[in-house]
Amino acid sequence: MFSNGNEHPKLEEVKKLSSGYGDRPRKMYKITCSDCGKEAEVPFKPTEGRPVYCKECFQKHRKY
Ligand SMILES: [Zn+2]
Numbered sequence: 001m002f003s004n005g006n007e008h009p010k011l012e013e014v015k016k017l018s019s020g021y022g023d024r025p026r027k028m029y030k031i032t033c034s035d036c037g038k039e040a041e042v043p044f045k046p047t048e049g050r051p052v053y054c055k056e057c058f059q060k061h062r063k064y
Contacts, residue, residue: 031054035061036054039054
């Protein structure tokens with residue numbers, strides 16, 4: 001992995017905590033759809049307290 005160098009221990013911790021940091025197109029977040037209850041993955045970080053939908057339901061809800 002990382003050899004010693006510019007990386008500070010604290011920085012590494014931050015990186016682990018915010019693993020979605022930066023633009024990583026393949027980073028997916030597991031969610032449980034608020035509509036059908038199915039498990040799904042979304043390419044964005046779900047906002048706490050807000051409903052998240054699987055792809056199907058997301059499109060359904062967008063049309064409103
Ligand atoms: Zn759904």
